[in-house]
Amino acid sequence: MRHVWRGGADAADAVRLRALAAALAPRRDPAGDDVKAELRTCTNDAVARGVFGVPTFDLDGRLFWGIDALPMLRAALQGDAWFDGPQWDAAAVAPPGVTR
Numbered sequence: 460m461r462h463v464w465r466g467g468a469d470a471a472d473a474v475r476l477r478a479l480a481a482a483l484a485p486r487r488d489p490a491g492d493d494v495k496a497e498l499r500t501c502t503n504d505a506v507a508r509g510v511f512g513v514p515t516f517d518l519d520g521r522l523f524w525g526i527d528a529l530p531m532l533r534a535a536l537q538g539d540a541w542f543d544g545p546q547w548d549a550a551a552v553a554p555p556g557v558t559r
Contacts, residue, residue: 460514464526521547 463470516523523532
């Protein structure tokens with residue numbers, strides 16, 4: 460996460476990616492066909508579940524999206540009653556942008 464979200468540098472820079480791979484020492488080749496196939500499967504599963512951005516955290520079927528949602532995730536983990544009331548469900552319903 461730091462590679463992408465800290466410092467403002469280009470996350471796709473080849474030099475930075477090589478340094479990251481060296482630091483992480485992955486057991487599987489990130490460019491390998493098996494990894495790519497797994498990524499496709501996970502991406503399709505995420506889309507089917509309603510994930511539309513990163514990072515997304517799933518807590519008991521509730522999706523928390525974005526770094527700015529971390530305080531909400533913390534509140535949910537700490538048992539904040541707001542998440543068990545009607546406000547959570549109401550927040551998931553977007554009003555129509557246009558009524559015809």
